[in-house]
Amino acid sequence: MNPPAPKPGPVIIPAVSRRETIIAFASGLTVLGLLAYGVLQMGDGQQKASSNTLTGKVIGRSFTPLKEEVIVRDAKIHSEGIARFGCDCR
Numbered sequence: 001m002n003p004p005a006p007k008p009g010p011v012i013i014p015a016v017s018r019r020e021t022i023i024a025f026a027s028g029l030t031v032l033g034l035l036a037y038g039v040l041q042m043g044d045g046q047q048k049a050s051s052n053t054l055t056g057k058v059i060g061r062s063f064t065p066l067k068e069e070v071i072v073r074d075a076k077i078h079s080e081g082i083a084r085f086g087c088d089c090r
Helices: 018-044
Strands: none
Touching: none
């Protein structure tokens, strides 16, 4: 029998240099800064109402519904009493 294959050793990851850490930190701050700038710019797009715009609180309103109408369109009833649409109209 063959002896078992030796287990591979641990994977060694080289340490992160100080330069890479600074670059990653600066990149993160730049992205967050651009995101904050975009949010602030979107908020500045809203303006106060101009002088010809009505503002205030609604204190009352009146709603008068229209009279209901029955609209029948091409509903010819067959001799069995079933409409062309397939409904039972007896």
